[in-house]
């Protein structure tokens with residue numbers, strides 16, 4: 001196979017630059033396309049009315065109060081973006097070691113979901129299933145005896161997935177990396193009759209240093225630094241060194257009932273995306289995470305990179321690697337560029 005490819009054509013009879021010479025020809029031979037249909041827009045919500053707070057480590061990204069989030073959701077719908085992923089900044093006073101605010105049906109994320117779905121019913125809404133926005137330890141699970149507990153955390157995640165579903169969310173996205181969570185959540189949803197609720201599993205999520213700006217945005221960075229806390233997420237998120245293990249994670253989650261799977265972070269992990277897509281052929285997504293956004297935007301704001309170009313180049317690269325869609329903080333900018341006349 002490889003042999004044949006290397007002997008397929010010879011210079012000067014073959015000139016690979018021929019097909020690249022004109023714009024129309026480059027369009028004609030393009031193997032991959034990026035469209036607004038491929039985008040999921042992650043957004044941050046805060047308490048209040050008419051307020052927005054810039055996230056310092058994510059230039060151009062603001063946390064929005066629910067009323068402004070609804071306006072943003074309308075804009076996303078008008079641009080043709082299929083779905084939002086909503087993340088809450090929880091009042092520190094509501095955070096406890098058992099993270100019970102996660103399954104309070106009146107919590108900020110549930111109120112935000114209902115408001116968005118009421119105003120813009122045809123826009124998909126996805127919510128995270130993980131305890132970190134609600135946990136005084138800043139972890140995705142319940143910390144006891146210096147360890148993030150697995151099975152005890154599942155009980156809380158189930159309740160969280162149910163309240164978020166009942167608030168009107170369309171997709172539950174477990175991002176906590178506990179073992180067995182997809183099956184537990186699927187069973188709980190089905191038992192309550194929510195058989196159409198979709199699950200996008202953060203199946204291969206790595207213990208990456210690229211999430212810090214996100215933790216600033218939802219206010220979990222401080223909590224992670226508390227004295228009684230384990231300070232990193234390496235006992236549950238995956239080791240950056242591994243990719244065979246990613247296939248095991250994805251395989252488990254599909255068997256447990258995941259409708260879609262995700263690899264996270266994005267750009268440095270496209271090898272994992274390719275392996276997942278080739279092996280399983282299921283709807284596969286990647287998350288261009290906060291640290292990736294900060295790198296590109298930070299450089300662009302200094303005039304070192306062209307934001308529009310690097311944004312579209314990176315998103316197209318996700319598609320080339322096998323992604324069916326991408327979660328990106330640049331979704332609105334990308335949608336505007338993609339819908340603008342060529």
Ligand code: PBG
Nearest residue numbers: 130132175210211214289290291
């Ligand atoms: C937490 C969660 C994280 C992100 C999405 N859900 C952070 C973490 O695992 O610490 C990261 C998103 C980003 O960095 O943009 N459950």
